[in-house]
Amino acid sequence: MNRPLDGVRIVAVEQYAAGPYGTQLLCELGAQVIKIEAPSLGGDISRGLGPYFLGEADSQFFQTFSRGKQSVALELKTPQGRADFERLVAGADAVVNNLRGDQPEKLRLRYEDLEAINPTVVCAHLSAYGRGNSREAWPGYDYLMQAEAGFMTLTGEPDGPPVRFGLSMVDFMTGSVFALGIVSAILGARASGTGCDVDVSLFDVALHQTSYPAVWAMNEGHHADRLPRGAHPSISPSQRVRTQDGWGMLMCQTERFWRLFCDLVDRPDLQADPRFLDMPARRANLDALTPILDAIMATRTGAAWMAYLGGRVPFSPIADLAEALDNPFVAEVAMRDHIDHPARPQGLDMLACPIRVDGQRMPAARAPALGEHTDTLLGPKAPGSAR
Template sequence: MRPLEDVRIIAIEQYGAGPFGSVHLADLGADVLKIEEPSSGGDVGRYVPPYNSGEDSLFFETFNRNKRSLSLDLGTPEGRKVFEDLVATSDAVYSNLRGDVPAKMRITYDDLKHLNPAIVCCSLTGFGMTGPRSRQPGYDYILQGLAGWMDLTGDPDGPPTKSGLSLVDFCGGYVAALSLMAGLHAARRDGVGGDCDVSLYDTAISMLTYPAAWHLNAGFRPVRTKNSAHPSLVPFQAFEAVDGWFVVGCAKEKFWVRLVEAIGLADLLDDPRFVDFTARGEHKDDLLPLLENRFAENSVDHWVSLLTAAGVPTGPINDVEQALTEEHTVARGLIATTDHEVWGEVRQVTSPVRFGDDPVRYRRAPHRNENFDEVMTMLGYSADEIRGLVDAGAFGKIVQETA
């Protein structure tokens, strides 16, 4: 069995952050059942360009492999009945909505505990379910700005800059998945579930980590650094070679010694300006030009090979294509392949969350409402009951037209 094969999660999720969190659980074997609102066409991620066709997109495939889909109108009494029957037979309700919406939709623990006392209700919202911003929608770019990330990122003379990836969304998804798993453990131990009030804002603020501690305790004010330099360790930054860029990280004194010996600047070891981290930080304007001039004499491959052999932490600054074809990427099995009617063979990156040695089985993302029959059978509904629910609009028009 896969680690989470005995876990069923009802996922009222869409777009990026929520589906990103639950896809790791699905890869671990959890039965993640996506509830898709029928009148709006389901998860908006299905329609994200540029690689989209009808209700299928490569964006959607990325976040929804190994899941199932059910179209369900929670705004109808009959749709609510189906949802509550699912709650009674599931382990968790997982959502990513605006902070005030879970209560309005009645999907919090207090709303559902009478159906299943052990249910875990994990709500990933923009700003959380309490606080002055709880009713505001939260998007990655906005949160990168609010949490100080953009002020920290970019060239010292340039504008505030966002990360090249939606890291608040993705980290928020990880936090939600971790919170849900903690809740499931407690529920199985105690027989009582509860709420996981997780937010993208909380995630972004918490990731300020040591710069926040430095500021809160010593008044430290972070500034942007040239060439992505570490705020306190020198040298630890990007350097330019003849044909590109690479990173050198001297996080320990022994790496500094290995570095200067490997590149032929061992005389710097006797220079009192560079004797330790503190001295190198104080005299970085003297040191860095010496290193930059030396690294400008040869190629990235030359320096990375030389420094790797010397035991100095280093690596090239790859583009996306180079990163995906790195020897280590292939060796670690980080590319998965699924078959799809529209896209043919779909290749995508895998989840880094792992347990045990059994290989992960990958299944393409579900078509909208693809698993209707399976879910109806799972719930034990008779043909007459299903017809009544369909006629009452519990599943939206998509089912009424095809049933």
């Protein structure tokens, strides 16, 4: 199997979600990711995050973010632990962390701290608010970023309270950007012979993801309102609709899709109606269009509409998580995986890596036990010594 990052070694001082999500993507693509875990703290905090545990110092949450990685147990703040850490740094392409912005300096994880050990090493830092600013020492989490970057006021119904995403998407987006920054810097260091620092923050990525509404706001004073049914701010109809058995999402993102939809539902009159003649008109008359769409869509179930419209006009029934996972298309594209785990005889069902290389998804393996690879990577601990 072609794993593009085979031979890349990453030493990760990481915990919880955003950082481990990014390094797991790199691990699945072939990188050797070595987690540095402090035994005094019980290792990565997510090992103890329930409600579903897998024996001692392990959980399904932890498995979600650290599959295929290696674990070295050492105390970074002790002389022996620091010495062992620097032995790993000497052979690493990158040293990464997702600590508070003030911690890389205190723990000596910056390029200026490690350059003498490894001149080509990339030092990547993922934090809540970045480094070198008034908030570098602040703790921060996904939901805070959704609040401050404006996500919550863009989500939900117009007459309802602000709503957060159902998933920690800022963590996942930031982890993905982190992975891109790490790989890009490694390529640059290999070409130049000189490493660097790379910084990514939850706040910066969250704000960046406000994208075109932010550009409209900065240049035109545009105020992005929440529209009924989760409707698109400028394209119509692109919103939730009622089907015979629930909700669906109809997305006529182009005039062609709108015309085709009208033809397929035998409503050519809608194309000729001045209220719905073009995209701006439909957007302005959304309140009139929505009940018409509901009446049309209520004639079939969501599955029947999917079978009829699929591949022609963008539509999907709105599924709950169990339905989403049982979707036959998920099996067709092999997005579910299964790993062995010593604490679970039947194994553990997981989601597969979303990246294919040469048509193949990357193989999965369980996350490591705390300190499982310490002796392999550092050699047996000498009697009486501490890591």
